[in-house]
C-alpha cells in the first residue's frame with residue numbers, strides 16, 4: 001500500500017445526464033505526501049474539479065457515480081466510508097477552498113462570526129477562546145488589524161482579502177489536506193503571488209499538504225512541487241515541476257507551456273494557444289485522447305490509448321501518455337518533433353513567466 005497522505009488510484013467518476021453517461025474522470029491517479037503542494041493542471045472541462053470534489057464526495061448524489069478506483073487518506077478508503085464518516089473527514093481532515101469566496105461566505109454575517117462558527121463546529125471552546133483563535137487565524141493569513149477586521153462583512157473586503165478569509169476558515173480545523181480549486185484565478189497577478197506565498201508558508205508551518213487545481217502554468221511554476229497534467233479525465237503527464245518545465249514530454253504539455261502569458265513577449269506576437277477543443281468526454285472512442293488536436297498523430301494513436309509510461313529523459317517519476325515517446329514505435333528516431341516544438345525563444349519566455357510568479361512580482 002502507498003505511504004502517501006492522500007492516494008487517488010484509477011479513479012472513475014461518471015454522471016448520468018440527459019445525453020447519457022458522461023465519464024468525467026477516467027482512470028485518474030495521483031498522490032500527495034505530507035508537506036507537499038501538487039498541482040492538477042489542464043483546460044476547462046478536463047475533470048479537475050470533479051476529481052477534487054470526489055475526494056470529499058461532494059458531487060451531486062442523484063447523478064454522480066463513483067465507478068471504480070480508490071481514494072485513500074492515511075490508509076482509509078474514502079469511497080467506502082458512509083455519510084457520517086465522510087462528514088467527519090470534511091472540514092476536519094480535508095478542507096476545500098473555492099475560486100469565488102463571495103459565493104461561499106454569508107453576506108449578512110461578519111467575518112469573525114463565520115470563522116468563529118467554523119472553529120466552534122470543529123473544536124468547541126469558550127467565547128473568548130473562539131475569539132482569540134479567530135484573531136490568530138486572521139493574523140496568520142495576513143489580514144491587517146484582525147481585532148477590528150473581524151467585525152467587518154464580506155463585501156467590505158477586497159477579492160484578495162476575501163480569499164485570505166476563506167483560507168483562514170479552511171485552516172480553522174487544522175486540516176491535513178487542503179484542496180484549492182482555482183483560488184487565485186479571479187485575482188490580479190500581484191495578489192495571486194501573495195496568496196501562493198501564503199499557502200506555501202502555511203504548508204511549511206502547519207505541515208498541511210495542498211492539491212491545487214489550476215489552468216495556469218505560471219501558478220504551477222510558482223507553487224507546486226509536482227504537476228499532474230490532465231486531459232479528458234485522466235493524467236497525460238506527470239513530473240516534478242522543474243522537470244516538467246525543463247523537459248515537457250508530450251505535445252499537449254508543450255502546448256500548455258507555450259500558452260503562458262509573458263511580459264517579455266512582444267505585443268505583436270500572440271500567445272500560442274493549442275488549436276481545437278478538448279474532446280467531448282461522452283464520446284471518447286479509444287486511442288489517444290489528444291489525437292484530434294495533435295500535429296504529430298499517427299495511425300497507432302487512433303488504435304490504442306498510450307499507457308502512462310516513463311519518458312525518454314529517464315528521470316524517475318516523469319511519466320507521459322504518448323506513442324511518440326515509445327521507442328518501440330520508432331517515432332522518436334524518425335521525427336525529431338521535440339526539437340520542432342522546443343525553440344529556445346519559447347522556453348526562455350516560459351522561464352520568465354515562471355520567474356514572475358516565483359518572485360511575487362507582476
Ligand SMILES: Nc1ncnc2c1ncn2[C@@H]1O[C@H](COP(=O)(O)OP(=O)(O)OP(=O)(O)O)[C@@H](O)[C@H]1O
Pocket residue numbers: 015016017022023024042043044045046047048049050051060063215281
Ligand atoms: N454535475 C455534473 N453533471 C454532469 N456533468 C458534469 C457535472 N459536473 C461536471 N460535469 C462534466 O464533467 C467534466 C469535467 O468537469 P470539471 O468541472 O471537473 O472540469 P474542470 O477541469 O474542473 O473545468 P473548469 O476549470 O471549467 O472547472 C465536464 O465534461 C463537465 O461537463
